[in-house]
Amino acid sequence: MTAHLDPTLPSGYVIDAARRFDPDPVIGRALTLTPGVRIGVEEIGWGWTVNTVFADGLLNGRQKQVRVADLGDAPATRVAVHGSGIVLHLEALAATGVTVTPAGADWADITAPGTSKATALERLRARMGVPPEATVAVGDGMNDLDMLRWAGRSYAMGHAPTVVQAVADEVTGTIQEHGAVAVLRSLLPVDIGTAPMSHLAAQLAIATHTAPGHAVVVRVRHGSRADLTHCEVWTLQGDTWERHAPVPAGTGATMRNVEAAAREANLVYPRGDEGRRRAHWRTSVPNIGPAAFELPLSR
Numbered sequence: 001m002t003a004h005l006d007p008t009l010p011s012g013y014v015i016d017a018a019r020r021f022d023p024d025p026v027i028g029r030a031l032t033l034t035p036g037v038r039i040g041v042e043e044i045g046w047g048w049t050v051n052t053v054f055a056d057g058l059l060n061g062r063q064k065q066v067r068v069a070d071l072g073d074a075p076a077t078r079v080a081v082h083g084s085g086i087v088l089h090l091e092a093l094a095a096t097g098v099t100v101t102p103a104g105a106d107w108a109d110i111t112a113p114g115t116s117k118a119t120a121l122e123r124l125r126a127r128m129g130v131p132p133e134a135t136v137a138v139g140d141g142m143n144d145l146d147m148l149r150w151a152g153r154s155y156a157m158g159h160a161p162t163v164v165q166a167v168a169d170e171v172t173g174t175i176q177e178h179g180a181v182a183v184l185r186s187l188l189p190v191d192i193g194t195a196p197m198s199h200l201a202a203q204l205a206i207a208t209h210t211a212p213g214h215a216v217v218v219r220v221r222h223g224s225r226a227d228l229t230h231c232e233v234w235t236l237q238g239d240t241w242e243r244h245a246p247v248p249a250g251t252g253a254t255m256r257n258v259e260a261a262a263r264e265a266n267l268v269y270p271r272g273d274e275g276r277r278r279a280h281w282r283t284s285v286p287n288i289g290p291a292a293f294e295l296p297l298s299r
Contacts, residue, residue, distance in 0.1 A: 001044065001077050002120050011045060017123065018044070019112040023079045024072035025096040026110050030081045031068065033092055037083030039068070041076050054082060079110035101143045109143065117143065118150035129212070129237060136187060138172065138180050140164060155183050198261060200249040205265035207233035207245040208297050217294040218247065218258060226254045234294070255281060255293065268298045 003013040023041055030037050040048040040059055047061030048054075051068050059080065081093070087105045094100045099111045117139075125135060137144070137151035140160040148154040148167045156168035157179050165171050173179030189209045197205070208216050213235030221230040231250025234241050250258060259279045262269055270280040281293040 002124065015044065017120075018077050019115050019119075020075035020077055021098060021112040022072065023076040023110070026079060026081075026093055026098050027068070027072050029093055029096050030083070030086070030089075033089045034081075034083035034086055037081060037086065039071055040080040040082070041071050042078040042080070044077060048080070054080075058082065077111070081108045081110060082106060103142060116146035118146040121147060121150060129242070131212075134212075136183070138183050139168070140175075155179075197264060198249070200247070200253060200257060200261040201264035203245075203247045203249050204233070204258070204261050204267060204297070207247060208265075208267055208299060211235040211244045213237040213242065213244075216244075216297045217241075218250075218262070218297055219292065219294040220250065220255060220258060221292045222255075227252050228254065228258075231258065233297075255279075255295075258295070262295075262297060266299075269295050 001018040002016045004016045005013050027039055027041075030039060036052075038050065038052045038054055040050045040054060040063070042048055043061075043064075047063055048059050049064050049066050049071060050059075051065070051071060053063055053065055084106055086108050087102045090100050090102060090108060093108060093110065097113055099113055099115045101109045101111070101116075103109060121135070121137075125132070131152075133152040135150070135152040136154075137147045138155045138157065139145075139148050140157035141164065142161070144156075144160075144164060145167055148156065148164070153170075154168040155170050155172045156165040158171055158174035158177060160168075160171075172182050187210075188206060204218065208218075211233060215236035217234050219230075219232050219234050220228045222228045228250050231247040231253070233244045233247060235244045236242075249261075253261075259269070272278050272280060279295055281295050283293055
């Protein structure tokens, strides 16, 4: 399942895509294989319907106990199976036509056939036009294996099981060692991150340096006051302008703050003639609403 964040909605998001399957066959198989097994069927945005309540901390969200017969009365995105030694029955569960991912000796996650983090990421990669070689993944669990194989560069966390580390291209530090931070730093251009920089300057620098197109602009919008309500970096790919990255630190800033941050990040933008060195912001930007302006940036 993938979701698109939308702060204007009460939930804060909208479901972009969800792969569903009939959970009845695998639920029946699990109940025959492991007496007393706990079954949870995900209800998106709410929690889980369960045959027996799971212990605190095992499931995210609320739980509603129902009869076994009612667990599979609708297509599901995910089923959690928790029972002693369930890992011994993975093949039998998968034989019902689902994807089975173990998470320890007593836990298995069930999803639709051919579903993994890799399938979701590939869908997003293709939509966003990211080259396969520009993909990076960091993982530490069995449910990350397909994703690590998929990525152009893959890293296993230092605390990950041996089988996960064996699949990855490299191994980074543990959670305690902030291993994921080391990976993120390795993605930055060499001249970014070495000198202290404001959050706004750093976000502009990273977004501009990583933009795939042949032209880059920072687009801003404000309401009734000078404070900005939106700040984003867009890139020209072919003949189409595409949104590349948000610049969260720009929210609440001003256009002059953006100019100062661009200079701090050693980014070049068009200015006026001698004696009038103000930035040349362009108006009437399409597709992003009124009170919108854009400033071309170059590295």
